Amino acid sequence: MLTPEYIKEILKDHTINLRFHARGGQGGVTASNLCVEAFYGYGVCQPLFGAERMGSPTESYVRLSSNVDLIRSNEQVYAPHFVSVLDPSLLGEIDVTAGLAKGGWLIVNTSLDQVSIQTIVGRKDINIATIDATRIALDVFGRNITNTIILGALIRVSHLFSLEELSDAIMRRFKGEIAGKNIEAIKQAIEETCIYDIGIDPDFSVDTKVPWQQVYPGLPGYKELDKAGVWYCDEDVIEMGSSQVNTGSWGEWEIIWDEEKCTDCAQCWYICPDFAIIREKGEDGLWHMKGIDSYHCKSCQNCLEVCPVDAISKKLKQGPAACAVPEEQEGGN
Amino acid sequence: MSIEPMKIFFKEIKEPIETTMIGNYAVAGGVTQTDPDVVCAFPITPQTQSVEGLSDVVHQGRLKAAFVNVESELAAISYSTAACAAGARAFTATASQGYLLMTEGLPMAVGWRLPLTMMISARSFNSPNLSIWNGWEFTQVNSELGWNIIVSENVQETYDAAILSVMISEDSLFPTIFVHDGFIISHSVQKLTLIPDEIVRKMTPKKPRHTINTSKPGTWGGIVTPSFFMEGRANLEEAKEPVLGQMIDVFKRFKKETGRKYNLIETYNLDNSSKTAICTMGSMCGNIISWMTKNKDIGLIKIRTYRPFPYEELRKIVEDHNLEKLILLEKSDSLNGMLPPFSMSVASALYPLGTLFRSFIVGLGGRDVTRDEFDIAKKKVASISDMKGQLYSYLGLRETKDKIYGVD
Numbered sequence: 001m002l003t004p005e006y007i008k009e010i011l012k013d014h015t016i017n018l019r020f021h022a023r024g025g026q027g028g029v030t031a032s033n034l035c036v037e038a039f040y041g042y043g044v045c046q047p048l049f050g051a052e053r054m055g056s057p058t059e060s061y062v063r064l065s066s067n068v069d070l071i072r073s074n075e076q077v078y079a080p081h082f083v084s085v086l087d088p089s090l091l092g093e094i095d096v097t098a099g100l101a102k103g104g105w106l107i108v109n110t111s112l113d114q115v116s117i118q119t120i121v122g123r124k125d126i127n128i129a130t131i132d133a134t135r136i137a138l139d140v141f142g143r144n145i146t147n148t149i150i151l152g153a154l155i156r157v158s159h160l161f162s163l164e165e166l167s168d169a170i171m172r173r174f175k176g177e178i179a180g181k182n183i184e185a186i187k188q189a190i191e192e193t194c195i196y197d198i199g200i201d202p203d204f205s206v207d208t209k210v211p212w213q214q215v216y217p218g219l220p221g222y223k224e225l226d227k228a229g230v231w232y233c234d235e236d237v238i239e240m241g242s243s244q245v246n247t248g249s250w251g252e253w254e255i256i257w258d259e260e261k262c263t264d265c266a267q268c269w270y271i272c273p274d275f276a277i278i279r280e281k282g283e284d285g286l287w288h289m290k291g292i293d294s295y296h297c298k299s300c301q302n303c304l305e306v307c308p309v310d311a312i313s314k315k316l317k318q319g320p321a322a323c324a325v326p327e328e329q330e331g332g333n
Numbered sequence: 334m335s336i337e338p339m340k341i342f343f344k345e346i347k348e349p350i351e352t353t354m355i356g357n358y359a360v361a362g363g364v365t366q367t368d369p370d371v372v373c374a375f376p377i378t379p380q381t382q383s384v385e386g387l388s389d390v391v392h393q394g395r396l397k398a399a400f401v402n403v404e405s406e407l408a409a410i411s412y413s414t415a416a417c418a419a420g421a422r423a424f425t426a427t428a429s430q431g432y433l434l435m436t437e438g439l440p441m442a443v444g445w446r447l448p449l450t451m452m453i454s455a456r457s458f459n460s461p462n463l464s465i466w467n468g469w470e471f472t473q474v475n476s477e478l479g480w481n482i483i484v485s486e487n488v489q490e491t492y493d494a495a496i497l498s499v500m501i502s503e504d505s506l507f508p509t510i511f512v513h514d515g516f517i518i519s520h521s522v523q524k525l526t527l528i529p530d531e532i533v534r535k536m537t538p539k540k541p542r543h544t545i546n547t548s549k550p551g552t553w554g555g556i557v558t559p560s561f562f563m564e565g566r567a568n569l570e571e572a573k574e575p576v577l578g579q580m581i582d583v584f585k586r587f588k589k590e591t592g593r594k595y596n597l598i599e600t601y602n603l604d605n606s607s608k609t610a611i612c613t614m615g616s617m618c619g620n621i622i623s624w625m626t627k628n629k630d631i632g633l634i635k636i637r638t639y640r641p642f643p644y645e646e647l648r649k650i651v652e653d654h655n656l657e658k659l660i661l662l663e664k665s666d667s668l669n670g671m672l673p674p675f676s677m678s679v680a681s682a683l684y685p686l687g688t689l690f691r692s693f694i695v696g697l698g699g700r701d702v703t704r705d706e707f708d709i710a711k712k713k714v715a716s717i718s719d720m721k722g723q724l725y726s727y728l729g730l731r732e733t734k735d736k737i738y739g740v741d
Binding site for chain 2: 032033036037042043044045046047049050051067069070071072073074075076209211212214215216217218219220221222223224227228229230231
């Protein structure tokens with residue numbers, strides 16, 4: 001188990017790296033910003049560079065040290081020592097333990113027990129901490145905002161900063177009443193974090209970045225491209241386009257189709273931005289709706305709006321992601 | 334919103350404050366403090382938050398500026414140039430394709446000797462594919478038009494550059510671009526210390542200068558026949574000569590007020606055992622300084638001022654420290670040239686000295702530049718003994734599915 005004194009000593013000559021997994025809109029980047037603000041030494045926080053969309057998986061990284069020269073690097077974080085997962089639905093979708101060194105800590109917002117988490121991620125050489133942040137968030141805020149709460153669990157296992165330091169950072173950043181509620185929730189999280197310690201600490205002196213991993217070995221090289229800017233649809237060479245992306249995991253609603261009511265008017269098919277309405281040509285030569293492609297449906301609910309016969313309805317998905325917006329607040333913004 | 338990123342700038346900043354911010358908001362804050370009269374820019378990733386932040390401070394009434402929405406980057410540069418000619422302090426910002434679209438308007442701000450400032454959040458051009466990520470497009474085009482260009486390594490430097498650029502522009506009467514690496518700095522949260530408003534006001538007074546003015550009518554940018562154009566160019570050329578000296582003076586004044594020391598070129602550990610140094614600019618310098626904590630036999634030459642290029646200063650540094658070999662790293666390539674653009678500038682400076690060097694193209698389209706690249710560049714340059722063969726190569730590139738280019 002790490003102690004505050006040991007962590008302080010490590011930070012003198014080494015960096016400690018963190019990674020946060022969340023979904024767009026859940027505040028993963030804000031959580032990592034708060035780490036830098038709360039930490040007494042030097043720190044850098046980077047989001048995963050690119051475009052973030054509501055509900056899509058996001059990552060952000062933090063590098064902390066007391067040695068300014070080590071923090072001056074703008075290199076990305078490849079080998080985190082602490083990984084925090086704000087949304088348990090990501091466990092099955094993303095390799096959340098990628099690069100996490102032996103003895104590193106995985107902190108998950110979940111109501112599952114640690115052994116189940118160990119099985120899901122398939123790693124027995126890491127420490128696990130769980131916190132039911134969603135329940136605390138619903139208790140304290142009435143909304144599933146878990147980004148500050150997970151920091152409570154991080155404080156408990158890492159001792160990178162104290163509750164007081166984090167509270168100060170929150171007061172500077174949030175408006176008065178909201179700040180108070182966040183601090184209250186964090187206090188609760190520190191107490192309620194469940195720890196599954198395998199008795200090994202991460203070796204902070206060894207950097208476990210795989211050489212050249214930033215170059216993505218295994219993808220086609222420059223000699224294997226045909227015409228550089230022209231990508232032919234040959235799946236043997238390059239996997240093409242957005243059809244590869246599981247946009248279905250971004251949404252919080254399951255869209256349900258009622259075959260009995262459907263008149264095959266196809267209005268939903270025209271309006272769907274993700275081609276998630278499945279149709280087939282029947283023996284009668286006409287196109288018939290067959291269902292909804294849940295791998296790509298991100299529950300924008302356009303189909304539900306246009307359906308003239310109410311053949312489409314919605315249901316909250318199970319799990320914490322499902323209650324990101326409680327039903328009574330729906331339409332409030 | 335429960336979080337207001339520009340909140341700290343809504344009120345007068347009375348003393349130096351340590352805070353944490355992303356590069357773009359820090360720039361928006363620095364620009365706010367220099368009190369521009371006109372802010373006019375068109376949004377483009379990864380520059381967007383800088384202008385967003387400024388719109389927020391204007392909306393809050395903190396900054397009494399005209400915030401002008403336009404339909405394109407060409408309109409933004411045209412509007413900003415004209416506003417600056419009319420006497421306003423103007424700021425604009427862009428990146429990548431936006432910088433290309435501005436090209437037509439860029440020479441006029443130089444020709445009219447206008448102290449315009451512009452931020453570039455460096456991003457690759459869209460070729461052969463679209464990339465919103467980092468690359469040094471600003472070295473590939475427009476760098477010889479006469480704009481001053483300074484490049485920043487981190488959030489503190491880019492915040493300071495927002496203020497330094499106004500000082501440099503006002504002193505030299507040439508427009509100034511300040512650059513930070515897109516995403517790597519523009520979107521990274523780092524700690525920085527803000528300068529009190531009072532001190533910024535003191536450093537950036539609005540001095541009287543030539544403006545479009547009815548009491549002194551004149552022609553701005555009218556046609557001239559071959560009897561005059563060349564004299565105009567030579568006049569600009571002569572006016573450019575003292576600019577590096579003016580920049581040094583600006584850096585000195587800045588240090589006196591803030592304690593932070595900048596120079597045209599900054600150097601680290603040049604008196605090392607291998608008599609070798611890496612020469613580059615921008616955010617990569619930070620990566621190299623961290624790497625150097627375990628590689629003490631190598632130095633770093635960090636070019637802060639890219640245009641005007643400090644040829645003589647660079648030559649003097651290489652001579653004074655008896656450097657034998659340089660490793661040039663840059664995030665741009667040149668499909669037609671003998672060397673990519675940054676290396677070309679350095680090579681011109683080194684020409685009389687005959688210093689050995691090799692140039693490496695790294696980090697295009699946002700690819701991370703890590704210790705792997707530095708290690709192999711160091712190894713490759715250690716074995717060179719002449720300037721024969723191709724002088725540049727790529728690093729951190731897949732040759733085939735299972736082979737990294739240039740790595741055995």
